[in-house]
Structures are given as C-alpha cells and as structure tokens.
Amino acid sequence: MTAATFPQGAVMEESAEEKALFAKISWRILPLLVVVYCFAFIDRVNIGFAQLQMKGELHFSDHVFALGAGMFFVGYLLFEVPSNMFVERVGTRKTLLRIMVCWGTCATAMAWVKEPWQFYTLRFLLGAFEAGCFPGIVLYFTYWYPSARRSRAIAVFMTSTVISGILIGPINGALMKFGHGFMGYQGWQWMFIANGLPCLLIGFLCYVCLSDSPAQAPWLSPAEKKLLAERLARDGAGAGRRSHGGGAVRALLRNPMLYVLSLINFLFLGAVYVLVFWTPTLIHSWGVKDLFQIGLLAAIPNIVGAVGMMLMSRSSDRHQERRWHFVGGVALIAVGLLGIAVLAPGVPGSIALLSIATIGTASMTPLFYAYVADYLPREQAAVGLAIVPSLANIAPIVTPAIGVWLRTSTGSNTASLFFIVGLYAAAAVLMVFAVRRPKAAR
Numbered sequence: 001m002t003a004a005t006f007p008q009g010a011v012m013e014e015s016a017e018e019k020a021l022f023a024k025i026s027w028r029i030l031p032l033l034v035v036v037y038c039f040a041f042i043d044r045v046n047i048g049f050a051q052l053q054m055k056g057e058l059h060f061s062d063h064v065f066a067l068g069a070g071m072f073f074v075g076y077l078l079f080e081v082p083s084n085m086f087v088e089r090v091g092t093r094k095t096l097l098r099i100m101v102c103w104g105t106c107a108t109a110m111a112w113v114k115e116p117w118q119f120y121t122l123r124f125l126l127g128a129f130e131a132g133c134f135p136g137i138v139l140y141f142t143y144w145y146p147s148a149r150r151s152r153a154i155a156v157f158m159t160s161t162v163i164s165g166i167l168i169g170p171i172n173g174a175l176m177k178f179g180h181g182f183m184g185y186q187g188w189q190w191m192f193i194a195n196g197l198p199c200l201l202i203g204f205l206c207y208v209c210l211s212d213s214p215a216q217a218p219w220l221s222p223a224e225k226k227l228l229a230e231r232l233a234r235d236g237a238g239a240g241r242r243s244h245g246g247g248a249v250r251a252l253l254r255n256p257m258l259y260v261l262s263l264i265n266f267l268f269l270g271a272v273y274v275l276v277f278w279t280p281t282l283i284h285s286w287g288v289k290d291l292f293q294i295g296l297l298a299a300i301p302n303i304v305g306a307v308g309m310m311l312m313s314r315s316s317d318r319h320q321e322r323r324w325h326f327v328g329g330v331a332l333i334a335v336g337l338l339g340i341a342v343l344a345p346g347v348p349g350s351i352a353l354l355s356i357a358t359i360g361t362a363s364m365t366p367l368f369y370a371y372v373a374d375y376l377p378r379e380q381a382a383v384g385l386a387i388v389p390s391l392a393n394i395a396p397i398v399t400p401a402i403g404v405w406l407r408t409s410t411g412s413n414t415a416s417l418f419f420i421v422g423l424y425a426a427a428a429v430l431m432v433f434a435v436r437r438p439k440a441a442r
Contacts, residue, residue, distance in 0.1 A: 014148075018231060021224050025144050028219060030156050032202075032209055033137055036096065037160035039199050040133055042168050043107040043126065044072055046195050048277045049172045050188040052284070052291060054113075057186060064116050066404045068123045069277050070397035075127030077393045083132025084139065084386035091212035092140045095132065097203045102129035104199025111185070111192040135385040138369050142381055143213050146231055148317055151370035155313030158366045162309065162358075165302030169280075173295025252380040252387070260434045261372055262391035264427045268364050270395030271423035274403040275337075275361065278416065279354075285413060286347050300351050301358035308332075308359030313366045322371040323431050329367065330428040332360035334421050341417040360424075371435070399423070 014022075047054075051065045087095045106126045113119045138154065145153045175194055176187035185193075211217035214228050252258055283294050316325040336357025340350050369385075376384040406415040 017227060021227055022145070022149055024220075024224070025228075026153065026156065028217075029140075029144065029210060030153065032206060033140075033157055034160045034163065036100065036202060036206065037134070037137070037157060038164040038167070039100075039195070039202060040103070040130055041161045041164040042195050043103065043199070044130070045164075045273075045276050046168060046172060046191060047123075048280050049168065049176065049291075049295070050110075050191060052280060052294075053176055053180075053186065053188040057188075058114065060116065060119070062404045062408065063401070064119065065277075066401040068116075068119045069273070069400045071120045071123040072127035073393040073396045075124040075129075076131045077127075077390055077397075079128045079131035080135060080390035080393065081383065081386040084135045085383065087132060087136040087139060092136060093207045093210050093212055095136055096206040096210070099129060099133050099136075100199045100203030100206065103133075104196050104203065106196075107199065108193055108196030110196065111189040131390075132386070135389055138373060139381055139385050142373055143232075144228075146234070147370075147374050148320065150373055151313045151317040151322070151366055152310075154369055154373075155309055155363075155366035158309065158362065159306050161365075162302045162306035162362050165276075165305070166299040169295030169298035169302075170292065171295070173292040177291045252376075252384055257375070257435075258384065258387060259391070260430060261375075262388050264430045264435070265368065265388055265392030266395045267423045267427035267430070268368070269389075269392045270399035271420045271427075272361055272364070273396040274399050274416065274420050274423075277400050278403055278407075282413060283347075286350055288347065297347070297351055301355040302362075304355035305358030305362035309362035309366065312359070312363040313370075316367055316370065322367050322374070323435060326364065326367045326371075326431050327428045329360035329363040330424045333357045333424050336360070337417045337421050341414045364424075364427075 047065060047069060051060070054060055055062075055065070083095070083099070103126055106122055106129055110119075110122050110126075113122060137157065141150060141153050141157070172191045172195070175191045178187070179185070179190035180187035182190065211219075214220060214225055217225070220228070279298055280294055283297050288294050288297060312325055312329065316322055336353040336355070339345070339353040339356075343349070343353075345353065372385065372388055373381070403416045403419060406419055407413060409415075
C-alpha cells in the first residue's frame with residue numbers, strides 16, 4: 001500500500017523480512033548522515049555562542065550578528081536548487097564530499113574574522129557551500145525508504161540537530177571558557193576551528209562508506225535488493241527518481257501547493273532560527289552568567305526534544321498521519337514559550353518549559369518533510385525537495401533581525417517569545433486548512 005492509498009489513521013504492518021532489511025539499511029546509512037548534519041547544524045548556529053565573546057572583542061553589535069546569521073541563508077537560497085539537481089547527476093557520495101570539504105574549510109576560516117564584511121562574506125559562503133545537504137539527504141532517503149518508514153528515518157536523521165544542541169552547549173561553552181588565550185587564540189576562535197575541521201574528514205568518510213543507490217550497495221544481498229525494489233515500487237518511490245524533465249519541473253512550478261508548503265516551511269523555519277540563535281542569550285537573561293553553565297543548561301531541552309521527536313515521528317508513521325501531529329507539536333511550543341513569557345518561573349521552571357517547547361520544535365521538520373516526500377511525484381522529487389526549503393530559507397534572513405529588534409526595543413524577552421509562537425501558530429493554521437492528504441493534494 002502507498003501513502004496515497006493507505007487509510008488515514010490505520011496501522012501499517014511489515015513482514016519480519018522487511019523489518020530486518022530496513023534495520024540493516026538504517027544501521028548502515030543513518031549514523032554517518034546524523035554525524036554529517038550534526039556538524040552542518042553546529043556550523044550554522046554556533047555564532048549564537050560565539051557572540052557572547054565576539055561582540056566585546058570585535059565590537060560587533062547585535063545587528064551585525066543578526067545580519068551575519070541571515071547572510072548564511074542568502075547563500076543557501078541561491079545555491080540549494082542547483083546543488084540538489086547536482087545530487088541526481090553525480091550521486092550522493094561525490095556531492096557530500098564536495099559540500100563538506102568546502103563548508104568545513106569556510107567554517108574553520110571563521111576563526112580569523114576581524115571585520116564585519118569578512119563575517120558576512122564567510123557566512124554567505126558557508127550557506128552556499130552547505131546548500132543541497134539537507135534536501136539531498138531527504139531525496140536520498142526516498143531511494144531507501146517507503147512512505148511508511150520515511151518519517152522515522154527523517155526523525156532519526158533530524159536527531160542530529162538535537163544531538164548537536166546537546167553537544168554544542170557544553171563543548172563550545174568549555175572551548176570558549178577554557179581555551180581563551182591558549183596559544184594566542186581566543187576561546188571563540190578555538191570554537192570555530194574545532195567545529196569546522198572535522199567536516200573535512202567526514203566528507204571523505206561519506207564518499208567511502210555510502211552507496212549512491214540500493215542497486216550499487218555491495219552490503220545488500222540480491223534477495224534484499226529485490227525485496228527493497230518491490231517494496232519501493234509498491235510505494236511509488238525509490239531510485240527510479242533519476243528523471244526530472246523540464247515538463248515535470250514546469251508542472252511543479254505551476255502547482256499552488258508548492259508555494260503553500262514553502263510558506264509553511266518559511267513560517268516555522270523563521271521561528272526555529274530566532275529561537276536557536278537566541279537561546280544562549282535567553283538563558284543568560286535568566287541570571288546565568290557562566291558560559292559553561294549556559295552550555296549545560298542549553299543541552300537539557302535538546303535531550304528531552306530528541307526523545308519527544310522520535311515518539312512523535314513513530315506515531316506519525318504508524319498511523320500515516322502528518323498534519324495533526326504537526327499541530328500537536330505547535331501546541332507544545334505554545335505551552336512552553338508562552339509559559340516562560342507569562343509566568344517567568346525562574347531558571348528550573350524556564351528550562352522545564354523550554355524542554356516542552358523543544359519537543360514541538362524538534363518534531364516540525366521530520367513531520368513536514370515526510371509529508372512533502374509523500375506528496376511529490378517521483379519525477380519532481382529532486383527539484384521539489386530543494387525548492388520548498390530554498391524559498392523557506394528567506395525567513396531566517398529576516399526573522400532573527402526582527403527578534404533582536406523586538407528584544408532591544410522593548411527591553412524584555414516577552415515580545416520575541418510571542419513573535420516566535422505567532423510564526424508557529426500561522427504554520428499550523430495553514431497545515432490544517434490549506435494542506436490535504438498526499439493523494440488528494442496530488
């Protein structure tokens with residue numbers, strides 16, 4: 001049964017052979033891809049920690065950091081679609097090698113920023129080099145997983161953002177605190193070096209360890225390849241997605257649903273990055289001044305969020321339902337962030353409420369992209385999975401600056417928290433009233 005024909009709310013059952021096959025596939029490809037996106041997420045958001053030292057040492061204002069945060073997404077926007085089409089032409093292995101070597105070099109070079117123009121340039125290049133990583137990997141999953149497995153696969157993959165959130169706080173906090181002055185470098189410089197250099201090695205590991213498609217995987221037996229091909233054929237997915245002719249692309253661009261999905265992604269992605277870039281400063285505003293303690297506290301909501309995201313995605317796959325799970329995630333966000341804004345419950349209470357919100361924020365992406373992958377016909381997948389996040393990436397160019405303006409103009413966190421909740425709520429309304437099930441949407 002396909003995602004389009006399987007009754008909503010029913011439960012998909014698999015044979016023992018299928019469960020063993022997908023377990024084997026997941027253990028082979030997911031751990032390395034989780035590591036890839038851990039570093040992708042760390043390298044795009046680590047300026048949220050770096051600013052705690054860089055602002056004083058380089059005399060950069062909040063607005064310089066907000067613009068620098070947004071410049072990443074300008075580069076990402078311009079290069080995401082071409083990069084994802086390149087995946088289909090040359091394969092995932094070569095594409096990830098190119099992407100990771102280039103972005104790792106750029107991320108490391110951030111350690112030697114002195115002027116705002118250098119900061120903006122490197123952030124733009126980081127976005128340009130990283131473009132295609134996320135949509136390329138989601139496209140790659142359609143070669144290996146049917147719809148009933150895809151949300152779980154994307155959720156496991158997206159634990160990378162939560163794992164990076166767990167690691168980035170304590171590790172970067174320690175680097176900035178204890179590395180300050182070591183060998184003549186400041187703590188924030190050691191942070192950029194330690195976050196960027198490993199990407200070079202990981203890129204080569206992707207080239208050596210991954211297979212571009214199931215047919216090229218030496219670690220699958222002929223019987224396993226046949227079983228997977230049959231399962232994907234029943235689902236209308238798989239490595240046959242190698243065609244994206246001009247007619248299919250033009251049909252996609254004429255489809256209003258493409259722009260509705262992009263707008264939903266625009267809204268919740270804009271909210272995500274206001275919160276991500278601002279979390280260290282938010283914790284600092286609660287009276288926590290030690291950088292290492294800020295890092296440890298920032299890790300707690302991400303641990304809770306990882307568990308909640310996996311449970312939410314498992315439920316979504318099992319019942320083949322995306323939209324109301326998405327709305328449930330937004331409800332958790334509203335409870336957590338509005339609780340912080342209205343109750344001001346102190347550090348323990350605020351961390352608890354932030355943890356509730358993080359379950360929702362962590363669940364948004366796997367639920368949403370599972371729907372997008374279900375919805376797109378095979379010949380439109382490569383372009384569609386790039387266009388939706390590409391258009392959405394306009395949001396983080398502007399929303400962090402709005403968050404900074406609200407915080408500085410009001411002198412409190414309340415307005416910014418309401419702004420974040422408002423973006424998520426608008427995404428949920430569109431998901432309920434403008435988005436249909438994949439079969440009806442097609």
